[in-house]
Amino acid sequence: MNFNFKHEWIETNIGLLAVLTMLAISVGGLVEITPLFFIDKTIEKVDGVRPYTPLEQRGRDIYQREGCYLCHSQMIRPFRDEKLRYGHYSLAAESQYDHPFQWGSKRTGPDLARVGGKYSNEWHVQHLTAPRSMVPESVMPNYPWLKATPLDTSDIAERMKALRKVGVPYSLTDAEYKANVAKFGETVAKQLHIPNAQQSLIEQANFGNYDGDRSGISEMDALVAYLQVLGTMVDFGKYKDDAFVNDR
Amino acid sequence: MSEQKLQSQTVQTTGHAWDGDLQEYNNPLPVWWVYTFYVTVVFALVYWTIYPSWPFGKGWIGGLSNITYVNSDGQTKTHSWNTRALLLEDMNRAAIAQKPYFDKVAAMSYAQVAKDPDMNGFILSAGKALFSDNCAPCHQAGGQGVVGFFPNLTDDDWLYGGSFDKIHETIMGGRHGYMPTFSEVLSPEQIDQLANYVASLSGIGHDATRAAAGNALFHSETAACYYCHGADAKGRKEIGSANLTDNIWLWANVPAASSAEGKVAAIRNVIASGLNKGVMPAWAGRLSPEQIKVLTVYVHELGGGQ
Numbered sequence: 001m002n003f004n005f006k007h008e009w010i011e012t013n014i015g016l017l018a019v020l021t022m023l024a025i026s027v028g029g030l031v032e033i034t035p036l037f038f039i040d041k042t043i044e045k046v047d048g049v050r051p052y053t054p055l056e057q058r059g060r061d062i063y064q065r066e067g068c069y070l071c072h073s074q075m076i077r078p079f080r081d082e083k084l085r086y087g088h089y090s091l092a093a094e095s096q097y098d099h100p101f102q103w104g105s106k107r108t109g110p111d112l113a114r115v116g117g118k119y120s121n122e123w124h125v126q127h128l129t130a131p132r133s134m135v136p137e138s139v140m141p142n143y144p145w146l147k148a149t150p151l152d153t154s155d156i157a158e159r160m161k162a163l164r165k166v167g168v169p170y171s172l173t174d175a176e177y178k179a180n181v182a183k184f185g186e187t188v189a190k191q192l193h194i195p196n197a198q199q200s201l202i203e204q205a206n207f208g209n210y211d212g213d214r215s216g217i218s219e220m221d222a223l224v225a226y227l228q229v230l231g232t233m234v235d236f237g238k239y240k241d242d243a244f245v246n247d248r
Numbered sequence: 249m250s251e252q253k254l255q256s257q258t259v260q261t262t263g264h265a266w267d268g269d270l271q272e273y274n275n276p277l278p279v280w281w282v283y284t285f286y287v288t289v290v291f292a293l294v295y296w297t298i299y300p301s302w303p304f305g306k307g308w309i310g311g312l313s314n315i316t317y318v319n320s321d322g323q324t325k326t327h328s329w330n331t332r333a334l335l336l337e338d339m340n341r342a343a344i345a346q347k348p349y350f351d352k353v354a355a356m357s358y359a360q361v362a363k364d365p366d367m368n369g370f371i372l373s374a375g376k377a378l379f380s381d382n383c384a385p386c387h388q389a390g391g392q393g394v395v396g397f398f399p400n401l402t403d404d405d406w407l408y409g410g411s412f413d414k415i416h417e418t419i420m421g422g423r424h425g426y427m428p429t430f431s432e433v434l435s436p437e438q439i440d441q442l443a444n445y446v447a448s449l450s451g452i453g454h455d456a457t458r459a460a461a462g463n464a465l466f467h468s469e470t471a472a473c474y475y476c477h478g479a480d481a482k483g484r485k486e487i488g489s490a491n492l493t494d495n496i497w498l499w500a501n502v503p504a505a506s507s508a509e510g511k512v513a514a515i516r517n518v519i520a521s522g523l524n525k526g527v528m529p530a531w532a533g534r535l536s537p538e539q540i541k542v543l544t545v546y547v548h549e550l551g552g553g554q
Contacts, residue, residue, distance in 0.1 A: 008264060035303030035308070038303070038305075038306060039303060039306055039307060039308065040306045040307075041306075041307065077331075078331045078332050078334070078335040079335065079338075080335060080338045080339055080342060083335065083339070085381050087534060089332070089335070114534075117529055117530075117534070118382070118529060118534065119385065119386065119529060120386075120525075120527035120528075120529060121527070122397070122525045122527060123385070123386055123397075126397065127385070133394075134385055134386070134394070134397075135384075135385050136388075212525065236533075237533060240319055240320050240321060241319055241320040241336065241339075242317070242319040242320070242325065242327075242332075242333075242336055244332060245325075245327055245330070245332045245333050245336065246327070247332075248300075248330040248331065248332050
């Protein structure tokens with residue numbers, strides 16, 4: 001070979017070494033991630049998935065703050081035992097508005113991807129306050145402060161603006177609002193409108209009364225509202241059991 | 249030192265020297281390692297042709313391996329290998345293994361299932377697993393419930409009825425018991441009279457004159473308790489209003505109170521505050537019809553089935 005390549009060039013030139021090392025280690029990631037932007041089946045086409053309402057989103061923040069993800073995954077895998085226990089496997093579409101997603105793999109407790117509607121609000125409140133009063137053998141910690149702590153609703157608009165920046169279709173302008181009406185229907189679009197955020201949060205909390213206490217809005221209200229919506233957005237009754245087979 | 253000298257004679261160096269005399273040995277990889285590496289490369293090539301691998305246009309190359317399954321419409325379909333198709337195939341296989349049982353369950357009446365010794369084992373094991381995953385967090389592992397929250401499913405006192413059909417209806421559609429708050433429409437005095445009357449129905453220590461006044465109120469238009477609980481106070485199964493005459497308590501924590509006054513007070517609290525927290529979730533969309541049938545028989549056999 002006339003080219004006369006010498007390893008020494010790379011090994012004695014720290015800049016070149018850094019650039020080439022970076023190129024070499026990014027190959028694996030690029031090969032796996034880049035195609036996902038071009039494959040049109042990455043996110044399944046299903047009806048019903050919408051961004052979280054302001055109250056649910058605040059519940060989600062509390063879920064992360066308390067580290068619930070350290071013991072709970074939100075990803076039902078396509079295995080028979082998981083289907084029998086938790087229900088339909090999770091779709092990519094169902095977490096398209098999740099930032100960050102809560103898939104996880106650590107399951108000290110059960111998967112929560114479809115826990116919405118499985119229990120009553122009353123049960124969640126009791127269980128989160130004192131898990132062992134409901135499930136004697138549970139190792140889940142008590143979260144007694146959730147019910148006692150009033151929910152801070154003042155910064156919800158800022159939180160939604162941040163999520164809007166990373167692609168969640170919360171609306172700021174009239175045009176965006178109209179687009180949401182077309183996509184999600186008027187009732188939902190209203191709740192996704194940032195200028196109304198605080199008001200719609202309070203309305204949903206008062207109407208739903210998730211923590212069973214009408215005297216105020218607590219962090220428990222938000223967390224239970226979030227848990228009750230998990231996995232309920234897609235109506236799988238509308239789809240055949242092999243409707244999503246072509247997407248993988 | 250001597251060992252190093254020996255090595256320097258047999259092993260080549262890479263050829264460069266730093267700081268005058270600092271050299272680097274050139275130790276090639278062992279042959280077995282190199283060949284194992286080549287084998288993994290060949291393995292990858294074979295793997296790529298069998299399983300889905302390379303992205304291509306807007307999709308990907310599916311690979312030569314196929315999976316055949318029967319979908320919910322009964323159509324047989326073949327699809328290139330993926331975990332979702334694999335799940336359907338696995339469900340088919342399990343369905344075939346359990347088919348004799350489920351066919352039998354579907355064909356038999358509830359009463360027959362409950363009596364068939366063959367089915368009993370199946371219901372007990374399948375039902376227990378389903379109950380633990382879905383019902384035990386509320387009704388507890390043995391179905392004994394929690395006073396103040398969730399009814400006992402092992403006794404023969406039923407809010408909504410203990411026949412197979414009623415239990416099936418409860419599990420499919422869920423239930424939500426509702427009793428209005430009486431603290432606003434009745435005076436504390438009236439509520440106390442009613443509580444004494446309700447206590448008297450179950451033979452709990454009470455004040456007889458107050459109970460008599462309560463009896464009148466119970467059947468009057470003012471309180472209208474009889475409207476929901478029936479004139480005999482034995483409850484109406486259509487709305488799940490409790491039988492108030494059997495000394496079995498779900499909401500009023502009578503068993504925990506030691507004195508007669510305490511027991512009456514527990515009843516008083518329930519009448520004053522009303523009830524709206526008895527929510528039994530609906531399982532129709534969450535569990536399959538077969539699973540619900542198994543659970544129906546399982547709950548029926550827990551003790552108090554009618």
